[in-house]
Amino acid sequence: MAKQKTKMICPHCGAAMNHHADKLVYPTSTEDSKKMNTALGGVIAEIHCCPGCGALESRGGGE
Amino acid sequence: MNSRPLSIPVILGTTRKGRMSAHAAHFMLGQIEKRDGIRTELIDISKLPMPVDDAGEGIKDPLFSEKMVMADALVIVTPEYNHSFPGLLKHILDSCLKEYIHKAAGIVGVSAGPFGGVRVIQDLIPVIRELGLVNIFWDVNFGNVSKVFDESGNLLDEAFVSRADKFLNELIWMAKTLRYGRDNIALDS
Numbered sequence: 001m002a003k004q005k006t007k008m009i010c011p012h013c014g015a016a017m018n019h020h021a022d023k024l025v026y027p028t029s030t031e032d033s034k035k036m037n038t039a040l041g042g043v044i045a046e047i048h049c050c051p052g053c054g055a056l057e058s059r060g061g062g063e
Numbered sequence: 064m065n066s067r068p069l070s071i072p073v074i075l076g077t078t079r080k081g082r083m084s085a086h087a088a089h090f091m092l093g094q095i096e097k098r099d100g101i102r103t104e105l106i107d108i109s110k111l112p113m114p115v116d117d118a119g120e121g122i123k124d125p126l127f128s129e130k131m132v133m134a135d136a137l138v139i140v141t142p143e144y145n146h147s148f149p150g151l152l153k154h155i156l157d158s159c160l161k162e163y164i165h166k167a168a169g170i171v172g173v174s175a176g177p178f179g180g181v182r183v184i185q186d187l188i189p190v191i192r193e194l195g196l197v198n199i200f201w202d203v204n205f206g207n208v209s210k211v212f213d214e215s216g217n218l219l220d221e222a223f224v225s226r227a228d229k230f231l232n233e234l235i236w237m238a239k240t241l242r243y244g245r246d247n248i249a250l251d252s
Contacts, residue, residue: 020245021164023195028119047164047195051246054067056132058161 008048008057015052022061023047035060065246069135069238070102071095076141076152078109084173086212087205088140091171094227095138101235106130108155115154123158131162136238137196140171143183148190156194164195165245167237169230171203179204199237201230 008017024042027033035043044061073095075088088105095103106127114122131137141148168191172180184202191198203226205211211220218224 018246018248019250020248021195021250023160023164025160028121045161047161049165049245051065054065054133056161056164 008059010050010052010055011057012055013050013052015050017048017050017055017057019046019048021047023058065242068100068102069235069242070133071136071138071234071238072104072106072130072134073138073140074152075105075107075109076139077144077149078151079142079144079149082142083175083205083208083212084140084142086216087171087173087203087208089216090212090218090223091138091140091203091227094224094231098231098235104130108151111155113151113155118154119157120160122154127155128159128162131159134162134166135242136167136169136234137163138169138171138234139187139191140173141180141183141187142173143178143180146182147186148183153190156190160194165241166196167199167234167241168196169199169201169203169234171205171230173205173208175208177206179206197237197241199230199233201233203227203230 010017023045024040025045026042027036032043037044045058046061048057073088073092075085077084092103092105095101111127112124141152170184170187172184174180181204188198203223211218211223213219
């Protein structure tokens with residue numbers, strides 16, 4: 001079963017944000033390369049959108 | 064669905080002096096402005112700060128980034144230079160990423176010759192896809208562009224009004240659909 005993650009809260013309006021995408025981001029530095037998921041070939045960034053004001057946030061997906 | 068008006072900026076993707084793409088961009092801007100409930104503006108890449116001593120998110124301009132955050136769709140007007148897109152258009156597009164995810168994009172190709180930028184559009188689509196944008200299946204192709212607009216930018220061929228209309232109908236549908244998805248449909252994880 002998928003684990004539940006904490007919803008991001010919009011820093012602009014305080015609404016709960018919707019996690020609508022995981023984007024594979026390619027490492028651009030040696031430091032980034034250390035965090036790389038070798039199975040996927042990059043680092044996952046979770047993309048969150050605020051339904052209230054349209055703000056966007058991202059955070060590391062970890063897997 | 065939230066009540067914010069849709070935001071659909073037009074990106075003029077060349078810095079070249081005497082660029083005919085500016086006429087195409089202003090025409091597209093005017094067609095969007097005729098529609099209710101949509102905010103638009105021209106983003107001329109020649110007016111953006113664009114350092115060349117770094118690349119990608121290292122050169123992110125806060126103002127451009129904010130415009131991309133607020134955008135629901137992009138109209139990218141690009142000329143075809145040596146069968147592809149201007150390098151500086153790619154340079155500025157690469158400066159953002161999360162800002163584009165699950166947003167609509169439509170490409171307007173411009174060429175001096177007869178093909179209307181079909182090669183630049185084919186080249187740009189994989190870039191658009193990797194940036195997380197969703198490309199629509201309508202394009203607008205301004206071939207023989209010096210015959211489509213006069214020197215002042217007045218449209219000489221009215222057929223482009225209906226072509227732009229079809230393109231914008233699809234782009235707006237996709238923009239609304241993707242906004243609903245961004246706001247309401249969670250990724251299964």
